Amino acid sequence: MTDTEAAPTRAAWALQAPVLTEYYDTEWGMPVRDERGVFERLTLEAFQSGLSWLTILRKRENFRAAFQGFDLATIAEYSDADIERLLADEGIIRNRAKIEATISNAKAVLALNAAGESLSELVWSHTPALSPVPETDAEVPTTSPESEALAKALKKRGFRFVGPTTMYALMSAIGVVDVHLVSSHRRGCSGLWNIDGTPVKSRASV
Incomplete structure (x- = not known):
């Protein structure tokens, strides 16, 4: 970078660790529309509840291995033995309620599919007319009317750990909204x- 080039503008959280910076620069806010991909992100956001995203991101590959690539049909058939296996896995977050919710949510996705719907379509159907235009980190929303409606729609269909804040984080992560700072080099990515x-x-x- 030359003296005349300004450093890229990033959200404060993206500067806390190199893995967060890479995630911000290459993945966060990019569209995810495939069913398994959206389910994985929903699951990780649910596990993040009460924790830092850095903790989840560092364990992401462990989550993928533990949940067998987030294969919906496989997870939906998990038994008590699988729950105990996951509770003993130090590579993930060993929270029984969140593990059981993941299994329940996989079943809920399959029920959606059987009814001719999809998780991805349901999430993306809550795209707002306009996206936020935050100039500072403090201006980045944590919920929206759309995330509240999505949370309500998912809970109605049997999903768990899908509150409005968690759903807004999901929507931000997969491009449903763009909450990059207006000055960020990733705005509009x-x-x-x-x-x-x-x-x-x-x-x-797109």
């Missing part, structure tokens, strides 16, 4: 939102 928070007209094809 999803291709779905303009810098001013208006939707990109061609976003349906």
Whole structure:
């Protein structure tokens, strides 16, 4: 970087560790639409509840291994023995309620699929008309009317650990909203939102 080049602007949380910076620069806010991918993100956000995202990110590969690649059909069939296996796995967050919720949520996704719906479509159907335009970290929302509606819709379908704050974190992570700071080099990275928070007209094809 030359003397005339400014350092990239990132959210404060993205500067806490190199793994967070990499995640921010390459993945956070990019569109995720496949069923397994959305389920994985929903699961990780649920496990993050009450903890730091850094803790979850450092254990991400362990989660993928422990939950067998987040295969929905496999997780939905987990037995008490699988729960005990996961509770003994030091590589993940050993929280019985969250583990049981993951199994329950996998079953809920399969029920959605059987009814001709999908988790991905349900989440993305709560895309707002406009995305936030935060200039500072303090201006980044933690909930929205859409995240509250999504949480309610998911709970109605049997999902657990899907509160409005957790769902807003999910929506932010997979590009449903763009909460990158307006000055960030990652603002608009999803291709779905303009810098001013208006939707990109061609976003349906992204």
